[in-house]
Amino acid sequence: MTGTSTTGGRKRRLRDRLPVRLRHHWKPAATLGVGLVTMVAFLGDVRISPYVTSTSRVEADAITDNVTGTVGLYDTSVAHSVQLTYQQTDFEKMMKEFEEDGTKGWIKADLVVDGVYLNDVGIRLKGNSTLMSLRGDQGKQGKQGKQDRQGGAEAAPPGQAAGEAEQGGGRGGGMVQYDLSAEKPEELPWLVRIDEYVEGRAYQGEREISLRPGSNGQVPLNEALSLSLTDTSGQQAERYAFTSVEVNDRPAATRLMVENPDTDYGDEAGDGNAVLYKARAGSSFAYQGDDPSEYESSFKQLNKKGSQDLEPVMKLIKWAENASDEEFARDLDQYVDVESLAAYVATQNLLLNFDDMAGPGKNYLLRYDLDTKKFSVLGWDYNLTFSGDATAGPDDATGMGGGMPGGGEAGEGQRPPGAPEGMPEGLPEGMPEGGPGGADVEGGGRGPGGGMAEHPLKTRFLETDAFDEVYLTAYQELYQQFYASGTAAKEVKAIAGQARAAGAGSEELDTAVSQLTGTVTDRAAALAEDEQVTG
Numbered sequence: 001m002t003g004t005s006t007t008g009g010r011k012r013r014l015r016d017r018l019p020v021r022l023r024h025h026w027k028p029a030a031t032l033g034v035g036l037v038t039m040v041a042f043l044g045d046v047r048i049s050p051y052v053t054s055t056s057r058v059e060a061d062a063i064t065d066n067v068t069g070t071v072g073l074y075d076t077s078v079a080h081s082v083q084l085t086y087q088q089t090d091f092e093k094m095m096k097e098f099e100e101d102g103t104k105g106w107i108k109a110d111l112v113v114d115g116v117y118l119n120d121v122g123i124r125l126k127g128n129s130t131l132m133s134l135r136g137d138q139g140k141q142g143k144q145g146k147q148d149r150q151g152g153a154e155a156a157p158p159g160q161a162a163g164e165a166e167q168g169g170g171r172g173g174g175m176v177q178y179d180l181s182a183e184k185p186e187e188l189p190w191l192v193r194i195d196e197y198v199e200g201r202a203y204q205g206e207r208e209i210s211l212r213p214g215s216n217g218q219v220p221l222n223e224a225l226s227l228s229l230t231d232t233s234g235q236q237a238e239r240y241a242f243t244s245v246e247v248n249d250r251p252a253a254t255r256l257m258v259e260n261p262d263t264d265y266g267d268e269a270g271d272g273n274a275v276l277y278k279a280r281a282g283s284s285f286a287y288q289g290d291d292p293s294e295y296e297s298s299f300k301q302l303n304k305k306g307s308q309d310l311e312p313v314m315k316l317i318k319w320a321e322n323a324s325d326e327e328f329a330r331d332l333d334q335y336v337d338v339e340s341l342a343a344y345v346a347t348q349n350l351l352l353n354f355d356d357m358a359g360p361g362k363n364y365l366l367r368y369d370l371d372t373k374k375f376s377v378l379g380w381d382y383n384l385t386f387s388g389d390a391t392a393g394p395d396d397a398t399g400m401g402g403g404m405p406g407g408g409e410a411g412e413g414q415r416p417p418g419a420p421e422g423m424p425e426g427l428p429e430g431m432p433e434g435g436p437g438g439a440d441v442e443g444g445g446r447g448p449g450g451g452m453a454e455h456p457l458k459t460r461f462l463e464t465d466a467f468d469e470v471y472l473t474a475y476q477e478l479y480q481q482f483y484a485s486g487t488a489a490k491e492v493k494a495i496a497g498q499a500r501a502a503g504a505g506s507e508e509l510d511t512a513v514s515q516l517t518g519t520v521t522d523r524a525a526a527l528a529e530d531e532q533v534t535g
Helices: 020-024 026-043 088-101 129-134 142-148 221-232 263-272 311-322 325-335 338-350 456-463 465-484 487-504 507-528
Strands: 065-067 080-085 107-113 116-125 190-193 201-203 208-211 240-247 253-259 274-279 299-301 364-369 374-379
Touching: 080 253, 088 107, 088 116, 088 129, 116 201, 221 240, 221 253, 221 465, 221 487, 221 507, 240 487, 253 487, 263 274, 311 325, 311 364, 311 456, 325 374, 325 456, 325 465, 338 374, 338 456, 338 465, 456 465, 465 487, 465 507, 487 507
Parallel strands: 065 201, 080 240
Antiparallel strands: 080 107, 107 116, 116 190, 190 208, 208 253, 240 253, 274 299, 274 364, 364 374
């Protein structure tokens, strides 16, 4: 038989070994390869920063298993219960890691919420200075030891029982230092993540639940009141409810559980077409260049990851830092929803919030509307509200937002301005040198990022005459809603009843309720006498 066999030992050509589709289109592929080699050769040491411009509405991981339950998680009209069960060895390992280096790792736990069983949820410690009593470093000397003892994102003044602070007519509203212990896990601040180990799972649409600091007689009534009032004003606020909490069959403790700002919370903002950014404790509002990744240490993007990034925040910071006073007054409404900012700032004053966007913990959220291309400011973490001077008016500092008398700053050995009595001296944990602005400014002056007791947006907004009318209008309207209407006083009674229904009845709670009632009464009376407020 003559000819060449196609099944014998003849080797196939390299071309024949390639996939058919690639053989048909080898020229474009080769061109692309040459182009990539050229780019590497000439641009190998050049940093390329991607800018994402998609306006896709929802990029969150899909919820594939939404456990509905029978009782609304944040229905304040019913009593709630939470039980957590975990392996003690896992807990001990987690606590050891936290004590050694501050790591807040996740461990598996089984959760029963209002009678509904969920296996393998994730739990971890939540907080900053709140948790310092769990670490054995309070006795350390030097600067780091001092910083560890300061009030941070969720801190409270030491040595005070609920509502014990007195300053300038104020009666604190549930401000305490929590003496936390690993021996009482039912009192620890916990973040519960429903889908940490089971992908796609949620409970009534919620992936995270926060068990806030404070238990039993020290349960944070002031935070619940602040969330309730903020919500009644039409501003976005986390939902909450009081609940009894049992951990590994230990005695139950009454806690405040609060919706944690997460991906789904961000998707709810701005009718779903907005990006939500959460300021981190001690974050900087200073310009760091044109690479959005440089801002990740100051802001956490909560939703629309993959289609959006931190570029809008970067542009806002850059503009705010470089704008002259005239430009700030003229162009703020091109970057920020001015009425929203006015409502936010007025709300923090009316609630006597010691730790708002200008406070030590930088407790605020930035919501970027993808339709209007403007930011609005949202509040969160209200456990230092209703503290300080109950007589403070619209133009007075209620916490960290007004600076030291004469324009100075709080530093080493000084109590921050507006702080209630008993607040420790010095700068809070996690705060960068030179103040919250992040820049270490020589001579103690205020840097472009904002010095101690400042935030560029809040401070410049209040100092600019062009915004006096919109701010005062917002203040007067919110005063009517909160105090003149009697809503705040009624809500204190309702919230106290909710806490008692969850098992918090005690003389200590009664004292806290009395103190918070006094603060609200004093606040309402003082504002009623202010003609600027009543018009």
